[in-house]
Amino acid sequence: MPIRVDLLALEPNVPGRACLTVKKWQGGEEQLEFSIQRNQDGFYLQDQQAWSNNPFWFKVSRFTVAASGEALEAQVGPEVVNPLLEGSANSQFQIELREQSLGHADKGVVRPGVGLLPSTAGGQTRSTYGGADLTAPAAPAAPAPEIPEIPDLPELTLPTTEPEIELESVPNEREYTPAPPPVKKSNKGLLGLALVLVLLLAAAAGFWFYKRTPAPAPTVAAAAPAGADAQACTLESMNSLPELTFVQTCIKAAPDSAKLLEIINEAKAGKHCGVAQRLYANRAQAGDALIANAYAREYDPKYLKASECFPVADNATAAYWYETILTQDPNNAEAKQRFEELQK
Known part of the structure; x- marks a missing residue:
């Protein structure tokens, strides 16, 4: 009976790597090897992600038994994952698994599973798996706390003369405005009050208007x-x-x-x-x-x-x-x- 072989994404997913799962295998678990052949030209996958008409055998020293006890598992890398993902729409792949002693052998179809990523997609998930490495280059940039520019700041302290001018102008204003303004302030106060009332009425009208018409926004967002x-x-x-x-x-x-x-x-x-x-x-x-x-x-x-x-x-x-x-x-x-x- 043919073996069933699945190439499944790891958990968590790692670009360029996958789990080769074999069911219905009747041989041993150690010293195995496999070859992969594509249908359109009969070529076999080689170790350099190339294809040739001569069979090439990928050696696996030992498969592990899956938790279910119904399958054997081994991790494979870009040399297997990338070529299978790069196959054309009509590509089909046959895998032959055998014992290295040329004992038991069997064949089946192998297909890339859901979510598999080629190694070239590493940039999409590198922050998850190589975060420490990625943060290392950032360290050299840290010593550039370009605080040498601080010497320029003392020159900007010239505005210290301005506060003194402001401090002088304040008492002067107080000296020149003690008696006359009281009457004018009362008029300005009335005008200010009127303006405040107008603004409050406008705000109340606006609140009433927007409160009555909030419905259109949700319908647009939902659509x-x-x-x-x-x-x-x-x-x-x-x-x-x-x-x-x-x-x-x-x-x-x-x-x-x-x-x-x-x-x-x-x-x-x-x-x-x-x-x-x-x-x-x-x-x-x-x-x-x-x-x-x-x-x-x-x-x-x-x-x-x-x-x-x-x-x-x-x-x-x-x-x-x-x-x-x-x-x-x-x-x-x-x-x-x-x-x-x-x-x-």
Whole structure:
């Protein structure tokens, strides 16, 4: 029986690194090795992230047993993660695992899981994993507390003469204004009072007006996010945005399964094969049985409708997605039947 192999993101996620998980392996746990072959040209992945027609074996001294006890796990780095993520929309990868003693061996399909990032995306998360290193360069900049400019400040102390002038002018004003102003102040006081009353009336009117009409603001604010979400998965956005950006924003908008299938069909019709592949895989791996079933049928010879994005049947890939459904819903009769038939 073929092994099931998943390439899953670590927790926390680390760009360029992943967990290689193997189920249904009947061999040992130590001194294993694996090779990866892509479907479009039959080439094998090499150790320098290159492809060649000669098999190359990645050696793993020991796999660890998963907490569930049903799988073996080993961490892999950019030499495996990057080439698989850079594959074209139609790329499929077959992995062969064997004991280094050339004992037990088995094959299966391996696919990048949800959330995997290439090592080139390290800048997006480096603050999480290498914060200490990033803060180190900031240290040299610290000694530049450019306080040498402080010598210039004493020169600015010339204004010390101004306070003295102000202090002199204050007593002078008090000397020249003792008797005459009292009568004038009373008139100014009345005018001031009138102005204050006018301002208070204006403020009260304004408060009454705004209190009666606050409703329009919330409706505008509520409409904005809905419009943004509505634009996230449109054909216009698909045509204008980079593939990965569109997929990320569309997934974030979380359309229901039926709507997502419509978007995938639009992507296929518009020859956005990478978009269709990524949307399918993301939701299927997240446990959406409807999407996983539709994705399996894209490769199932029984249901295949050849298109530019899915030109030929692939039994192993179809079986992979039917098995994904069964991990979520073991009683799914159709998925179980197709999975068993494709294994023959």
